[in-house]
Amino acid sequence: MRFTTGKPDHDLTYDDVFMSPTRSSVRSRMEVDLTSTDALELPTPLIVANMTAISGRRMAETVARRGAVSIIPQDLSPSAATDAIARVKSAHTVFDTPIKVTPDMIVADALPLIPKRAHGVAVVLDDGVPVGLLSDADTAGMDRFVPIHELMTTDLTLVPATISPQEAFDLLTEQRRKIAIATDADGRLVGVLTLKGALRSALYSPALDAQGRLRIGAAVGISGSTQQRAVALLEAGADVLVMDTAHGHQDRMLETLRLVRTVRDEHAARTGMRVPLVGGNIVTAEGTNDLIEAGADIVKVGVGPGAMCTTRMQTGVGRPQFSAVLDCAAAAADLGKAIWADGGVRHPRDVALALAAGAGAVMVGSWFAGTHESTSPLMRDAEGRAYKESFGMASARAVRARTKEQSFFDRARASLFEEGISSSRMYLDPARPGVEDLMDFITSGVRSSCTYAGARTLTDFHARATVGVQSRSGYEEGRPLHVSW
């Protein structure tokens, strides 16, 4: 990456910069290979942040089908974390896992479950065999105690699990249906595929492990029984382990990395599977070097840019994210490693700029909180707009949950040091209510950015990107107007 007018002597945020188009021989945005340039080599260079309100098994399986990875947070109990890994590992790599109900259940049992799926239906099963579909629309105006079999739609599009996404797409288009139900040779449910899902399956490659299962990551804290948790997560099949804390450039992080590296290496010697380790968060080249020396394959970069973050206002500490990513990516590359740009991503352009600056992949938290797949329950405000509650991992709320084994005094003391928001509303975008909709939005933007730079891969993109520094009005000029001025 080069600056149009030389590297400025002050640090820059994503909003401070723009990319210039350069001559390109790339004929189509579909020619661009978005494989991440970190140790994971993900088909889609996105990571879902290890935040309790956002990343769970539902999020993990959905994004893995589209080539990305979600990190199960450190605050989940070891059994909940290993259960999430097991569920994702057993999920189908093409067909979605639907909400399942039975004909005798009542509408009130199904209604809270249906919003957990962007496709908005539950599959009604009789002894494992699909017999109906239930959507919100089927239940409109009906008594909540009515049994599901009285309201369900029974005219189904059943397809064999061997069908290709393109065949499923053509069939659904021909039948003017939105969802197909895939079954095995005995007629039992395998999964579902929507029209959009079929299209996406043809466009994205899933993130798969060596055994062809969906990939998932998990976080390990730097306090407490780190070693035991790391062993349990590796045994369960975690594909990447993340260790992060507010101040990643501290001795305890370096000690934890060394400890977990030993556990990882023993696991690798036994199984032949070497799981990458991620350490963070830091924003300097020195921090990057120290974490890599202690065993990090990937360094997580970002102090203070997160949407739930109050660190910069509380402490004055942090660094504008574009410059942090640029410098840390260069330092990591010198050691043959990579970084993740973590935090502050609010538009597809931010992902593109982080990748242009050399990030191996980009971590997204709060933006994905406002989707059907995040862990929080769907709520509605007074106007009926759908939202999810989110909170920071260093908020008093998260700290209280994390320290529940400690004395009242220690918990009260710990929550004095909050550096995050305890409650925020992340509204679902009616045009993009699912995480896959946001992934479409982001990846189409990044594909386009690559072609503006004449790049076919993300390595090329970083090499060819030309970045300029812009004024506030330069940034404002680029914002679309939804109403006239």
Ligand SMILES: NC(=O)C1=CN([C@@H]2O[C@H](COP(=O)(O)OP(=O)(O)OC[C@H]3O[C@@H](n4cnc5c(N)ncnc54)[C@H](OP(=O)(O)O)[C@@H]3O)[C@@H](O)[C@H]2O)C=CC1
């Ligand atoms: N990217 C970012 O800007 C930030 C991210 N976060 C995220 O929040 C989550 C929780 O992190 P964290 O709050 O570190 O909690 P952790 O549970 O990881 O604990 C942090 C440990 O480090 C010690 N510590 C020393 N100095 C600091 C410091 N300046 N800030 C925080 N802890 C310090 C704490 O001790 P003691 O409490 O006794 O001081 C505590 O033992 C992580 O996922 C982290 O990534 C949090 C803040 C900033």
Ligand SMILES: Nc1nc2c(ncn2[C@@H]2O[C@H](COP(=O)(O)O)[C@@H](O)[C@H]2O)c(=O)[nH]1
């Ligand atoms: N300072 C804080 N940072 C936090 C907190 N919770 C999470 N985070 C960091 O934010 C990113 C995600 O950023 P986003 O803009 O995409 O939401 C996450 O990975 C953490 O590094 C917090 O309470 N305080």
